[in-house]
Amino acid sequence: MQRAINRGQLTFMNHIFGPVNSRRLGRSLGIDLLSEKICNLNCIYCEVAATTRLTCERSEYVPTADIIAEIDRYFSDADRLTEIDVVTVTASGEPTLHSGFGEILAHLKAKTGKPVAVLTNGTTLTDKQVRQELALADVVIPSLDSAREESFRKLDRPASCIDLSKVIDGLVEFSHEYKGKLWLEILFAQGINDSAADVEALQDVLDRLRVDRIQLNTVARPPLLAYAQPVLEYRLQEIATLLRKRNPDCPVDLLAQGAPTNDTGASGGKGQEQTEVLDEIIQMLKRRPCTAADINKIFHCGDPEKVEQYLAPLVRSGRIHTRSHEDRLYYVFHEE
Numbered sequence: 001m002q003r004a005i006n007r008g009q010l011t012f013m014n015h016i017f018g019p020v021n022s023r024r025l026g027r028s029l030g031i032d033l034l035s036e037k038i039c040n041l042n043c044i045y046c047e048v049a050a051t052t053r054l055t056c057e058r059s060e061y062v063p064t065a066d067i068i069a070e071i072d073r074y075f076s077d078a079d080r081l082t083e084i085d086v087v088t089v090t091a092s093g094e095p096t097l098h099s100g101f102g103e104i105l106a107h108l109k110a111k112t113g114k115p116v117a118v119l120t121n122g123t124t125l126t127d128k129q130v131r132q133e134l135a136l137a138d139v140v141i142p143s144l145d146s147a148r149e150e151s152f153r154k155l156d157r158p159a160s161c162i163d164l165s166k167v168i169d170g171l172v173e174f175s176h177e178y179k180g181k182l183w184l185e186i187l188f189a190q191g192i193n194d195s196a197a198d199v200e201a202l203q204d205v206l207d208r209l210r211v212d213r214i215q216l217n218t219v220a221r222p223p224l225l226a227y228a229q230p231v232l233e234y235r236l237q238e239i240a241t242l243l244r245k246r247n248p249d250c251p252v253d254l255l256a257q258g259a260p261t262n263d264t265g266a267s268g269g270k271g272q273e274q275t276e277v278l279d280e281i282i283q284m285l286k287r288r289p290c291t292a293a294d295i296n297k298i299f300h301c302g303d304p305e306k307v308e309q310y311l312a313p314l315v316r317s318g319r320i321h322t323r324s325h326e327d328r329l330y331y332v333f334h335e336e
């Protein structure tokens with residue numbers, strides 16, 4: 001859930017912040033249900049902080065009455081209703097872990113008459129009670145970063161109580177019973193959950209889901225851990241193209257730009273130009289395997305070592321592979 005709250009960036013009452021202009025939702029007033037970083041995940045890309053309470057327990061971490069009183073105080077000035085398009089419930093952690101979540105949602109709907117959106121990491125959808133409470137929302141934006149155990153664990157570092165297959169089943173169940181808008185967010189990090197196998201596993205889940213939008217994201221702000229790096233722009237576009245092809249009736253949005261490919265030392269130009277060079281290399285590898293020396297001869301990257309550096313992110317992501325043959329290492333395109 002990439003847009004959890006970074007308290008340092010916003011003007012706060014205790015639990016109300018904004019309104020902020022959201023590209024997706026319009027003028028959005030945020031409601032933060034927690035006052036410390038309580039989450040059942042500890043994502044390496046989290047922009048809030050390390051999770052201080054890694055738990056699956058639902059509890060009244062902040063008195064529900066305090067949050068409701070703050071909402072009432074805020075809207076005692078009726079003009080404030082004209083300043084917003086939507087109320088967004090989120091948290092400096094996972095909002096559905098607050099046991100007063102449903103009551104607060106119902107109060108917001110009654111008090112404001114505005115659409116209510118919820119940002120959630122989706123893991124509590126295993127709980128029927130949470131699904132029923134979320135049904136009150138007009139827009140639910142759950143995350144699912146990976147459908148593969150290995151990359152899910154590396155990226156989202158779940159509490160031991162989280163079972164990925166049950167999380168996916170909960171998401172599928174919710175998607176079919178929920179009547180509001182459901183926008184699934186997937187965040188990709190370079191070399192962690194951007195391989196062909198990862199995308200295929202996510203597509204298997206998408207085949208079971210009813211979603212209104214698919215939103216692709218990457219590490220766009222300073223992450224909790226430095227090795228959480230944005231996926232290459234080239235790869236993000238590829239994934240978007242693939243998902244659009246496989247889900248023709250569902251819009252696929254890009255919420256962030258991937259990393260440029262020009263930080264790898266290749267001499268094939270800057271930015272867009274380098275993306276094009278990379279594209280040409282891949283087109284060549286689709287036709288035949290090549291060594292780094294072969295590629296260097298054609299694309300003049302400087303030397304074969306630079307080619308290796310240039311292609312390393314694509315190898316890590318599983319987009320291309322290396323294969324040994326007669327003491328030589330070849331790059332091979334991986335067909336999706």
Ligand code: SF4
Nearest residue numbers: 001004039043046121
């Ligand atoms: S789900 Fe991940 S990104 Fe969202 S608050 Fe929890 S640790 Fe941070």
